[in-house]
Amino acid sequence: MVLVREAVGLTLRAERTSQGRTLRDVARAARVSLGYLSEVERGQKEASSELLNAICAALGLQLSGVFSDVSIELASHESVTLSVVDAA
């Protein structure tokens, strides 16, 4: 089962790389440690709501847009799961 923190991490990493920015740059702008941001992007750490706001602000994103993308990411995994069940 897919985890929300993994979908959040994938979404944030995709946005950062699409902007051509480094972990170091975004971590500094968000005032979080580089290691923390890296763990969040890899889905290994739950980002607190306050730090999610800081990371989204550093990326120039609104939370609603990020979570719309998270919802789409989650749905893509749910579809895969359903397909596997259908094929069984």
Place this chain on the structure above:
Amino acid sequence: MVLVREAVGLTLRAERTSQGRTLRDVARAARVSLGYLSEVERGQKEASSELLNAICAALGLQLSGVFSDVSIELASHESVTLSVVDAA
């Protein structure tokens, strides 16, 4: 600034009450404590991804649908913020 955990809490509480279910019922089905679920619904505690899955499963909801609603909830607060700025 609105927090993701507040939008998650509002969304989960709205869904539970629309189903006419009690905190006790959903907490038992999700195997979380009643106090934990109550704090999550009030936006006072960050739900871990694993427990979010358990709560959504207990409510018969897909994560993608819940986070689509969370995104809409977040957007409604962003709109209010923009309106206040516009009026200033």
